[in-house]
Amino acid sequence: xxxxxxFGLIIHSEIELPELSDGDAGMEADLHIELGEFExxxxxxxxxYRRGVRASFxxxxxxxxxxxWDGIASFKAINGNQLIVNPLVQDHNLxxxxxxxxxxxxxxxxxxxxxxxxxxxxxxxEAWCFMGTPGAGKSTTAxxxxxxxxxxxxxxxxxxSFDSDGLAYIIPAYPQLKIWDNxxxxxxxxxxxxxxxxxxxxxxxYQPKTDFPQEPVRLREVFFLHRARNKKSLTxxxxxxxxxxxxxxxxxxxxxxxxxxxxxxxxxxxxxxxxARLWKxxxxxxxxxxxxxxxxxxxxxxxxx
Numbered sequence: 001x002x003x004x005x006x007f008g009l010i011i012h013s014e015i016e017l018p019e020l021s022d023g024d025a026g027m028e029a030d031l032h033i034e035l036g037e038f039e040x041x042x043x044x045x046x047x048x049y050r051r052g053v054r055a056s057f058x059x060x061x062x063x064x065x066x067x068x069w070d071g072i073a074s075f076k077a078i079n080g081n082q083l084i085v086n087p088l089v090q091d092h093n094l095x096x097x098x099x100x101x102x103x104x105x106x107x108x109x110x111x112x113x114x115x116x117x118x119x120x121x122x123x124x125x126e127a128w129c130f131m132g133t134p135g136a137g138k139s140t141t142a143x144x145x146x147x148x149x150x151x152x153x154x155x156x157x158x159x160x161s162f163d164s165d166g167l168a169y170i171i172p173a174y175p176q177l178k179i180w181d182n183x184x185x186x187x188x189x190x191x192x193x194x195x196x197x198x199x200x201x202x203x204x205x206y207q208p209k210t211d212f213p214q215e216p217v218r219l220r221e222v223f224f225l226h227r228a229r230n231k232k233s234l235t236x237x238x239x240x241x242x243x244x245x246x247x248x249x250x251x252x253x254x255x256x257x258x259x260x261x262x263x264x265x266x267x268x269x270x271x272x273x274x275x276a277r278l279w280k281x282x283x284x285x286x287x288x289x290x291x292x293x294x295x296x297x298x299x300x301x302x303x304x305x
Contacts (some may be wrong), residue, residue, distance in 0.1 A: 005214065006100070006174040007108055007159050019176045019205075021212060022294065029081075030089045031107055033099065036084045038076050043068055046253040048102060051094075055102065056209070057100050058254040065106045067253075075103040080110035097197070099173065105157050113171070114160040114268040117251035120153040120170050121145040123301050126206060127153055127170040127217040129276075131249045133227035137283040141225065143206065144287075144294040147187050151213055152177050152186050152206075157251055161216060168275035171218035177206045186287035213261075219272060223281040235280045239273035246272070 003023035004011040010023050013033035043056035043066070050069065058066040065077040069088075073095055076084040083103060087095045110113055118131040119142040128145070130138045139155055146152055154173035161169050181202035184194065194204040224237060224245050235244065243266045250257065250265070259267070264265040 003027075006104070007113075008171045008216070015095060015099065015258040016092055018093070019096060019100050019101055019207075020174045021209060021214070031081055031083065033083045033085060035087070036147055037086050038074070038097055040066055040068055040074060044255060046255070048253060050098060050101065055253070057255050059255070065110065065256075067103055067106065069098060073098050074097070075106065077103070077106035077110055080107055083107055101157060102252060104221060108159050109252055109256065114162075114168075114265070114272070115251050116158045116160070116246060117156065117249045118158040119155050119177070121157050122153055122213055122217050123221075123298055125218070126220035126301065128169065128221040128223070129158060129219060130223050131223055131245070136225040136227060139177060139179050140187075141223075141283070141290065141294070142177060143179050143187055143189070145298070146177065146206070146208070147189070147291070148294050148298050150298065151211065152208055153213060153217060160219065160268070162268070162271055166271050166274065168219040168272045170219050171216050172213045175207050175209045175212035178203055179206065187291070219276045221279070222272065222276045223279045225281050225283050227283050231280070231282055233282045233284075237278035237280050239270065239278065242273040242278060243269040261297050
């Protein structure tokens with residue numbers, strides 16, 4: 001049994017999850033990840049793809065949630081504290097990749113966290129979050145902020161909690177940022193600091209395990225990235241548009257978006273809007289312009305702080 005920490009949870013796992021931070025085996029687990037076989041209920045297709053494989057989803061009468069990728073693995077999430085993994089391949093790195101993404105996302109969903117398909121970094125004492133359609137530059141933008149001295153909080157799957165005053169906090173995920181080869185070159189990342197990942201050809205991971213935050217960080221800036229040439233570089237996003245925009249970035253199967261979940265999503269989105277400034281941001285053209293915007297933004301935040 002191995003012990004890890006991610007998304008504020010102590011995780012005891014029967015499978016290796018090298019992406020995660022090491023945990024304390026002596027502490028009581030919030031989440032048990034176990035190997036096992038189980039019968040899948042009738043599945044429906046989702047909009048989720050990983051490594052070109054489409055995920056299928058199901059929910060049973062006991063509110064257990066299932067994800068299945070043909071030829072890779074099946075997952076069963078139970079009560080927000082147990083994840084059963086049925087591997088269908090022998091590649092441990094591949095199983096880990098699929099486990100720490102949407103499968104763990106099912107557990108976070110069961111625990112009531114507000115989830116986004118987004119990247120996030122810590123700028124000073126604040127959390128800044130980046131969303132957008134595929135190719136909008138979420139991970140590249142996060143990588144530019146990290147190069148400027150900021151800390152990684154999450155990549156791909158971002159979890160948000162709320163304090164007693166309704167203020168939004170990003171819960172640090174785990175120390176891995178996946179970036180494409182052109183980003184490595186464009187931002188002059190040192191290749192010896194990177195690791196190949198199983199998610200795609202010419203994709204690498206930056207793993208800042210020695211300096212990764214573990215405590216929630218107050219959400220203060222939210223950027224919806226786009227590449228539309230006919231729009232301004234930066235425009236405020238009205239709070240009333242926040243639920244619609246975040247719904248576009250829901251990271252789990254849309255079958256989960258029932259009436260009660262949609263109502264909760266709407267309220268949590270507005271809570272985020274009360275905590276943070278909201279922006280529509282055109283991704284700067286070229287890495288030099290991206291780095292200039294990032295460096296200017298970090299400097300302004302540090303002066304204001």
